[in-house]
Amino acid sequence: MQKKIMKVNEADNVAVALVNLVEGETISFQGQYIKVLSDIKSKHKIALNRFESGDRILMYGVLVGSATKIIEKGDVLTTENVKHLSEKVYGRNDSPNWIAPNVDKWKGKKFLGYHREDGQVGTENVWLFFPLVFCENRNIEILKEIFEKELLKQRISSHQLLLRSLVSGKEEIDEASLFTDVFDNIDVKFITHPGGCGGIRQDSESLAKLLAGYVNNPNVAGVTVLSLGCQNLQIDVFKEALKIINPNLKKPILIFEQQQIGTVDEMLSVIVKESFECIKKANNIKREPAPLSKLKVGLECGGSDGFSGISANPTLGAVSDLLVALNGTAVLAEFPELCGVEQELVNRCVEDEKGDKFLKLMKAFEKSVVDAGSGFDMNPSPGNIKDGLITDAMKSAGAAKKGGASPVQDVLDYGEYITKPGLNLLCTPGNDVESTTALVGSGVNLVLFTTGLGTPTGNPIAPVIKVASSTELQARMPDIIDIETGAVVRGEKTIEEMADEMLGFIIEVASGRVKTKAKLLNQNDFIPWRRGVSL
Incomplete structure (x- = not known):
């Protein structure tokens, strides 16, 4: 028979209801009988003793709250009779004392991952597109539509046709080629965000660190980065964040700045061509x-x-x-x-x-x-x-x-x-x-x-x-x-x-x-x- 309540730690003075408890029923628990004083839904907490207002409530062996009014033994804890309370901490007063679990059965086990030059191993192989500033979100979305519809065997637009011709290696393609698999060993993903300019400079610096971490993540094979040019999160700021994380990073990083290139059409054409060539190469990386x-x-x-x-x-x-x-x-x-x-x-x-x-x-x-x-x-x-x-x-x-x-x-x-x-x-x-x-x-x-x-x-x-x-x-x-x-x-x-x-x-x-x-x-x-x- 399944237990009805569970005390997580011996020091606890409350227990978790594992099933719905009905008002008036009596529970046998650890050598005592507890009369349930109100309906208690499973997952909620039942008082194992009587609490006066201000009494400390313990669960998992730690202080988790205090009673705001009298709580009788067998009653339910709610936001109406309990408030948040935790212990104050002033510094370390003990040292780690850990006995590691036995892992003999796992020592020879391996997973199949993507090995990177810096020694990290990825569980995925991703080519990632992202902007340094929200002004480029629309262009990221256009690229997402172009690449996803082509690589997922769907049909679209002039840039779609450009990518399709690059995929097929032909200037003109027939309808039969529209539904063939292109890559089997890499995913192409896209990120947009509302940052990179406005707000405070620290927000852009923080975003630079985050995006640099995504570039360095072992699941990423390479990236295409879009910049407007005038934003707070400058290309140099992004590159410096990358250098701090990994000064010897050797992944392909393609960066395009719209205000330097000119029209959106010109920029997207260059991005599609150069990114596709790098994605083709990244597709050759195999799991080992x-x-x-x-x-x-x-x-x-x-x-x-x-x-x-x-x-x-x-x-x-x-x-x-x-x-x-x-x-x-x-x-x-x-x-x-x-x-x-x-x-x-x-x-x-x-x-x-x-x-x-x-x-x-x-x-x-x-x-x-x-x-x-x-x-x-x-x-x-x-x-x-x-x-x-x-x-x-x-x-x-x-x-x-x-x-x-x-x-x-x-x-x-x-x-x-x-x-x-x-x-x-x-x-x-x-x-x-x-x-x-x-x-x-x-x-x-x-x-x-x-x-x-x-x-x-x-x-x-x-x-x-x-x-x-x-x-x-x-x-x-x-x-x-x-x-x-x-x-x-x-x-x-x-x-x-x-x-x-x-x-x-x-x-x-x-x-x-x-x-x-x-x-x-x-x-x-x-x-x-x-x-x-x-x-």
């Missing part, structure tokens, strides 16, 4: 075996529910630990969703300097949010609250489980690129797309994305594997979910068993043998973070 240490995985959650912190997120944590033990890389982002677990993360930093940087970034982020008239306590979305995540600290404590238990090797500010294997922390907002965009810009070649409510986020250059917290969600939204962890909630699988299954799935995706649902849906989300504006 690579050790799992070359995987760099982003850890993300969106549309979380009350099961996320006990099924999907801990499974990602176990996968993260397996990858770290294999000398791979895992990156935990979304700083507003680490509020309340700062002490644990600071103590896990291998160097005091990294812990100090983490706290400095957290405090600066929180201050910017407060200055804007908000606060981390306002982070849970209506969907989060509806499904049992009623305080930011409660949401954060579950979200942080994605990072496992391994030591924190590095702390990265937004736009900084991964340089160390192991667990990294990356400063991003909690917004799903902004955070996923930043993870890929920091160099991850694959993203694990947990969801309890269902989120269709994808990325133009990196596979995004959607992990459901329950079997019900997978059944309801099978078109966006890749793998589900409901067996953990039901007690049919352990976290470790689920992690083994997930790592096997990751290898299949990284090798190109399985396409993610986001890729099948052509979900190519890209939103840069305007610092201080987004929570």
Whole structure:
């Protein structure tokens, strides 16, 4: 028989309802009987003892809130009787003490990836088009139409005909050639954005770092970049950002400046010709075996529910630990969703300097949010609250489980690129797309994305594997979910068993043998973070 409630940590004084609880029923739990005082939906929290106003509420072994009124044993926790509260952190007070999981069964495993000259290995092979400024978005969209319709065997325009003649190698082509495959080993993707000019100069500098990270990402074979010419994000600023990330970058980078070339027609003709030649060459790059240490995985959650912190997120944590033990890389982002677990993360930093940087970034982020008239306590979305995540600290404590238990090797500010294997922390907002965009810009070649409510986020250059917290969600939204962890909630699988299954799935995706649902849906989300504006 499935358990009705679950206490995550022995120190907790609340439990998660695993099924709907009915007012008046009595539950046997850990040697005591608890009478349910009100209807409690699954995923919500039940009080394991009586709380007076001001009493501390513990979950995942940490402070996640305080009672605002009397809460009787057996009653439900809500936004009406609980408020956000988290521990204050002043610095590191302990050292990492981690026992790595046994990875003998994985040591000989490999994935098939695209080897780059700098030693990175991609899980995709992408030629990427993007603008340095929003003024070029329209031209990017025109190029997107030209290339996608030709490469996807559809028909269009004069530039379409130009590309078609280049593909066929003939000045004139017949109708029979319109529906033949062109490339089988490269994807062509397009990014647009609202930045690069206006606002403050720091916004353009931040965007330059992000775009440079996309160029350097191992999933990218080369890029076509469009510039207007007069914008804040000058070509030199972009090139300097590239140089900082990788001074010896040897990928083909085509840059076109409209104000130097002349008419749009002239520019597009040149872009189509030169880009096509480079794409042809990039198509010759083939997948080859690579050790799992070359995987760099982003850890993300969106549309979380009350099961996320006990099924999907801990499974990602176990996968993260397996990858770290294999000398791979895992990156935990979304700083507003680490509020309340700062002490644990600071103590896990291998160097005091990294812990100090983490706290400095957290405090600066929180201050910017407060200055804007908000606060981390306002982070849970209506969907989060509806499904049992009623305080930011409660949401954060579950979200942080994605990072496992391994030591924190590095702390990265937004736009900084991964340089160390192991667990990294990356400063991003909690917004799903902004955070996923930043993870890929920091160099991850694959993203694990947990969801309890269902989120269709994808990325133009990196596979995004959607992990459901329950079997019900997978059944309801099978078109966006890749793998589900409901067996953990039901007690049919352990976290470790689920992690083994997930790592096997990751290898299949990284090798190109399985396409993610986001890729099948052509979900190519890209939103840069305007610092201080987004929570």
